Amino acid sequence: MKKPLVEFRQVEKKYFMDGVTVKALREVSFQIFPAEIVTIVGPSGSGKSTLLHLLGLLDKPTRGEIFFNGKATSRFDDYRLARFRNQTIGFVFQQFNLLPRTSVLENVLLPVWYHPSLEFSSATKKARELLKEFGLGERLNHFPNQLSGGEQQRTAIARALICDPQIILADEPTGNLDSKTGQEIIKLLLQLNKKWGKTLVIVTHDNQLAQVGDHRLYLKDGKIIKEKRK
Numbered sequence: 001m002k003k004p005l006v007e008f009r010q011v012e013k014k015y016f017m018d019g020v021t022v023k024a025l026r027e028v029s030f031q032i033f034p035a036e037i038v039t040i041v042g043p044s045g046s047g048k049s050t051l052l053h054l055l056g057l058l059d060k061p062t063r064g065e066i067f068f069n070g071k072a073t074s075r076f077d078d079y080r081l082a083r084f085r086n087q088t089i090g091f092v093f094q095q096f097n098l099l100p101r102t103s104v105l106e107n108v109l110l111p112v113w114y115h116p117s118l119e120f121s122s123a124t125k126k127a128r129e130l131l132k133e134f135g136l137g138e139r140l141n142h143f144p145n146q147l148s149g150g151e152q153q154r155t156a157i158a159r160a161l162i163c164d165p166q167i168i169l170a171d172e173p174t175g176n177l178d179s180k181t182g183q184e185i186i187k188l189l190l191q192l193n194k195k196w197g198k199t200l201v202i203v204t205h206d207n208q209l210a211q212v213g214d215h216r217l218y219l220k221d222g223k224i225i226k227e228k229r230k
């Protein structure tokens with residue numbers, strides 16, 4: 001039997017602010033298997049970004065456990081967490097999050113600085129190839145503000161791929177794009193799954209986009225209210 005790549009076991013996340021407690025996730029349990037396409041849908045405030053942050057090991061649950069390849073991540077120290085994130089997880093954000101005064105090529109290479117063993121020369125070659133494949137071969141030395149939204153997002157996707165992660169997490173990756181450009185970005189993300197077997201997790205509030213998932217999680221008030229597999 002296939003083993004899960006990720007498992008959430010009764011994960012709870014509370015935020016504490018100015019004496020107010022917000023329960024953003026309540027006893028969330030699910031598994032993600034290698035090469036799955038997972039979509040997470042739910043209304044604003046239902047906990048989608050919180051879930052993705054925890055999944056990306058950018059934040060810690062207040063209760064429960066998150067396992068990667070069967071290993072309890074609460075046991076990882078900060079150094080191991082940072083290293084694990086860098087080598088295993090790629091992030092794509094709604095706002096692209098590219099560094100403004102840094103070229104397209106250098107933006108893609110940023111994660112390589114934190115990687116313990118990737119060689120810069122081979123990573124540069126790979127970055128060029130990826131950008132060429134994504135239609136940005138002529139834009140390597142341009143700055144993000146010289147690119148369209150779709151081009152910026154494709155740059156961000158190349159950056160997410162440079163360290164060859166197992167899983168790519170995308171939070172509303174089409175949220176800042178018109179619908180046609182958004183569809184192209186989704187097509188590109190799906191290709192990463194088909195071609196390289198990357199596990200994909202896409203957060204969206206768009207029910208139609210959620211249909212691309214072969215595994216769908218529906219969130220409401222911090223809880224999974226429905227889970228479907230194709």
Ligand SMILES: Nc1ncnc2c1ncn2[C@@H]1O[C@H](COP(=O)(O)OP(=O)(O)OP(=O)(O)O)[C@@H](O)[C@H]1O
Nearest residue numbers: 015017022024043044045046047048049050051205
């Ligand atoms: N850093 C934080 N501090 C306090 N409360 C927070 C924080 N981040 C999120 N929350 C709260 O947790 C709940 C879930 O937020 P989250 O951002 O995960 O929702 P979401 O489903 O991603 O919403 P959206 O569709 O608007 O992006 C909300 O009530 C939100 O106000």
Ligand SMILES: [Mg+2]
Nearest residue numbers: 048049050171
């Ligand atoms: Mg969100």
